Amino acid sequence: MRYETVRLTILRTLTLAACITATGLTAQTAPMPGNPHPPIDGTWWKHAVIYEIYPRSFQDSNGDGLGDLNGITRRLDYLQALGVDAIWLSPMFPSPQVDFGYDVSDYTAVDPQYGTMADFDHLVAEAQKRNIRVILDMVLNHTSDKHKWFLESASSRTNPKHNWYVWNDGKPSAAGSASSEDRHGSTHPQSSSSTITSSISSSPT
16 A cells, blocks of 8 residues: 555655646746746746645535635736746546545546636736636546546456546455455445546557
């Protein structure tokens, strides 16, 4: 389990680096109010002040008791005044919320409790006006067992996505039945675990 924890931490770090690189944004050439020291080269993240936000608890904009994307947008002026160069959002994708949003069931949408895709587009647009980049925490090394990739992987040993997850035949229990959990924390199809570890060698498209 110690090895697995280290592996997941490394993968999450690499994923963050990939997200930063994928933004394709170059260093700013002139300072913006509240951001007096912009990056000095293309590797802006080496010099940036990055503020991590857990959307659920950051700012509630509609009074339902949960933080949301519009709440983050409302606080951009405050973040700019702090000198923040980028905000790093913890997962705000659809999720059963068994693992505080890290059990992602769809990487292409916004969880309704946080708002809509239009709200996200508005957040990005307003952040850009303030010279603040937006980084998404893309947790691709594990998913919810409700994600379509997992459902396909669990459907058959011959499914093209079967090896996208780490599978192992369960160990017999004292009663003689097979345990559904494997040594990496992934699950057998019969399991109801919410967070599923994907294979290192997989290349989701």
